[in-house]
Amino acid sequence: MENRSKFYTGGKWSNDTLQERFDNIKAVLDIFQKKPNAKPSIDKYDLEFAIKNAFVSKIYLSKAVETAYHNLNRKAIFGNLCNLYDTLVKKKELCLIHGMYNNQNVFFDICKLGDKISSFNRKLKKAGKKTLPPIIIEHVIPYNDIKSDIMNIKTISDFQSIFGAVSICLVTVAENTKLNNNGLKQKMPAGVNYTTRPFARYEQARIEIYGWKIVNGNLVPLP
Numbered sequence: 085m086e087n088r089s090k091f092y093t094g095g096k097w098s099n100d101t102l103q104e105r106f107d108n109i110k111a112v113l114d115i116f117q118k119k120p121n122a123k124p125s126i127d128k129y130d131l132e133f134a135i136k137n138a139f140v141s142k143i144y145l146s147k148a149v150e151t152a153y154h155n156l157n158r159k160a161i162f163g164n165l166c167n168l169y170d171t172l173v174k175k176k177e178l179c180l181i182h183g184m185y186n187n188q189n190v191f192f193d194i195c196k197l198g199d200k201i202s203s204f205n206r207k208l209k210k211a212g213k214k215t216l217p218p219i220i221i222e223h224v225i226p227y228n229d230i231k232s233d234i235m236n237i238k239t240i241s242d243f244q245s246i247f248g249a250v251s252i253c254l255v256t257v258a259e260n261t262k263l264n265n266n267g268l269k270q271k272m273p274a275g276v277n278y279t280t281r282p283f284a285r286y287e288q289a290r291i292e293i294y295g296w297k298i299v300n301g302n303l304v305p306l307p
Contacts, residue, residue: 106243109139113237139230140223142251143178144303145169147292149254152217161216163207165200172254176295176305197221201254217256222263224251224286225278226270249282255291262289276301 159166172178198221205218230246237243263269268285276284281301296303
């Protein structure tokens with residue numbers, strides 16, 4: 085994970101401008117597409133990982149996750165994820181664009197978030213907390229739906245149009261299963277453009293986002 089992070093971000097996402105992210109992802113794509121002078125020092129899995137996560141611009145929390153953990157000692161349960169979780173509850177979203185994330189005093193490398201969530205789930209299981217749902221990191225727009233667009237990026241405008249639409253959400257296993265059962269685990273609903281209706285999968289599967297309602301595939305703040 086550490087090598088992946090250093091390779092495509094040059095540090096923590098919260099310190100990267102859009103231009104820096106664009107430059108880094110172009111370098112990754114050059115390697116992926118085996119262009120001249122690209123350094124072939126990273127395997128295909130790492131390239132896919134880098135490309136998939138480079139476009140995450142925001143983090144959300146499902147209502148089911150927040151409801152399950154609402155009255156609990158989050159510090160004791162979440163440990164080093166506590167700041168991340170509490171800020172999500174307070175702000176309803178975390179924007180990873182330069183500067184905004186640092187202001188919340190929440191520091192984490194997005195490449196390592198998956199490891200932290202996995203560690204958290206193992207602790208839940210070990211402690212026998214069967215009433216608390218394990219948490220899954222869910223890409224709101226499946227990678228398969230944006231992969232072809234990513235591979236054809238030419239300008240920072242191309243990058244920004246994709247980056248602005250892509251986010252992740254912390255959901256429960258049951259909510260992840262709902263996506264599977266609706267045939268939406270790895271694809272958007274038929275005929276849906278992810279740039280104009282990014283949350284269409286969640287709307288169709290009836291997964292609620294904490295602090296928001298979904299209207300025509302878009303998030304609308306709750307009063």
